[in-house]
Amino acid sequence: MVDDAPKRIEIQDRILKENEELAEENKNLYRGHDIKGVFNLIGSPGAGKTSLLESIIPRLEKAGIIEGDIATARDAERVHALSVPVLQINTMGACHLDANMLAQVLPDFPLPEVNYLFIENVGNLVCPTGYDLGEDHKVVVLSLPEGEDKAAKYPAIFRASTLCVLNKLDLEPHCGVDVELLEEDIRDVNPDLDICRVSCESGQGIDELVEKLKQLSRR
Amino acid sequence: MHEVSIINNLIQRLREEIADRDDVQQVEVIFLKIGEMSCAAPSALESAFDVVRRGTEFESTELNIEPVPLKVRCQACEVEKVIEPGPLNCPDCGSRKTKIVSGDSLYLDSIQYR
Ligand SMILES: Nc1nc2c(ncn2[C@@H]2O[C@H](COP(=O)(O)OP(=O)(O)OP(=O)(O)O)[C@@H](O)[C@H]2O)c(=O)[nH]1
Ligand SMILES: [Mg+2]
Ligand SMILES: [Zn+2]
Numbered sequence: 001m002v003d004d005a006p007k008r009i010e011i012q013d014r015i016l017k018e019n020e021e022l023a024e025e026n027k028n029l030y031r032g033h034d035i036k037g038v039f040n041l042i043g044s045p046g047a048g049k050t051s052l053l054e055s056i057i058p059r060l061e062k063a064g065i066i067e068g069d070i071a072t073a074r075d076a077e078r079v080h081a082l083s084v085p086v087l088q089i090n091t092m093g094a095c096h097l098d099a100n101m102l103a104q105v106l107p108d109f110p111l112p113e114v115n116y117l118f119i120e121n122v123g124n125l126v127c128p129t130g131y132d133l134g135e136d137h138k139v140v141v142l143s144l145p146e147g148e149d150k151a152a153k154y155p156a157i158f159r160a161s162t163l164c165v166l167n168k169l170d171l172e173p174h175c176g177v178d179v180e181l182l183e184e185d186i187r188d189v190n191p192d193l194d195i196c197r198v199s200c201e202s203g204q205g206i207d208e209l210v211e212k213l214k215q216l217s218r219r
Numbered sequence: 220m221h222e223v224s225i226i227n228n229l230i231q232r233l234r235e236e237i238a239d240r241d242d243v244q245q246v247e248v249i250f251l252k253i254g255e256m257s258c259a260a261p262s263a264l265e266s267a268f269d270v271v272r273r274g275t276e277f278e279s280t281e282l283n284i285e286p287v288p289l290k291v292r293c294q295a296c297e298v299e300k301v302i303e304p305g306p307l308n309c310p311d312c313g314s315r316k317t318k319i320v321s322g323d324s325l326y327l328d329s330i331q332y333r
Binding site: 006007008009010011012013014015016018019082094095096098105126127128129145151152153156159185186187188190191213 | 319
């Protein structure tokens with residue numbers, strides 16, 4: 001008699017396992033080239049990720065940038081002015097970078113020439129969180145005008161990051177956000193998160209941020 | 220939006236899983252466990268699956284999603300509690316020293332097939 005009852009295969013594994021394996025390969029590649037720190041910058045559209053790069057890159061010895069954008073090369077064109085290696089990934093509509101997109105372009109990037117690699121993810125506070133790129137640190141960029149409730153509303157990215165940059169500090173008097181309260185809310189989600197308050201407009205806090213990035217890097 | 224990517228990853232994963240098994244004629248149900256703090260919404264995953272499965276061998280496959288509540292363990296009072304995604308303090312003593320026990324991952328649990 002033929003047994004026609006449905007059968008099961010127990011898999012019990014992460015759906016994004018392939019991305020995690022590719023991220024591990026990317027990480028080995030970065031390590032193999034002695035890169036001191038690889039940072040994955042994540043934040044909403046307009047939080048100031050590109051502006052931050054413009055502020056910090058001139059203060060770091062041998063940095064490189066990979067720009068992720070849904071369309072256009074505008075951010076890549078902006079940071080070309082910094083005269084460091086820049087590579088653009090066009091995600092063709094995807095709302096996040098993934099490890100495979102990085103794996104595709106890394107052979108074309110002059111890894112031996114950089115000490116610090118910054119990857120600007122697609123402007124989005126949600127989707128990039130689950131896709132490891134092999135970075136050493138996720139850096140969440142939040143600007144004050146986005147409001148006080150962001151950590152509570154998007155806890156995953158604040159939990160997954162090692163550093164939070166609070167940008168647009170110069171706008172504090174204008175947007176009715178209490179930075180102390182904001183930081184308290186962030187620490188309720190992740191008490192271990194380092195927080196740097198900066199303004200790319202006035203330059204306030206940028207030196208401290210650069211120091212923090214160096215601390216987070218390998219010697 | 221990235222639910223479509225997740226479903227594409229899932230389908231690729233399933234194809235690899237069943238590639239070297241000749242007893243699988245039809246995958247009837249895919250069972251997922253989706254954490255409430257995993258950044259993927261079950262309803263969005265279902266819509267994405269509806270679109271992505273068209274014209275594939277999974278056209279008549281059912282997607283069964285079990286939401287996994289977010290559970291934290293407090294290191295101060297050693298209690299495990301289910302909480303809403305948001306502030307991750309211990310709901311009992313307010314301590315910030317909590318570890319996530321479950322509810323932050325995307326899991327492919329099993330498949331039912333004939
Ligand atoms: N007032 C003020 N404006 C800022 C600051 N930092 C950035 N901006 C402005 O905010 C806008 C967006 O900045 P970007 O650096 O392009 O933001 P982004 O995060 O790279 O944006 P996407 O790449 O589109 O996701 C620009 O008009 C910047 O000039 C700041 O510290 N203060
Ligand atoms: Mg930008
Ligand atoms: Zn407690």
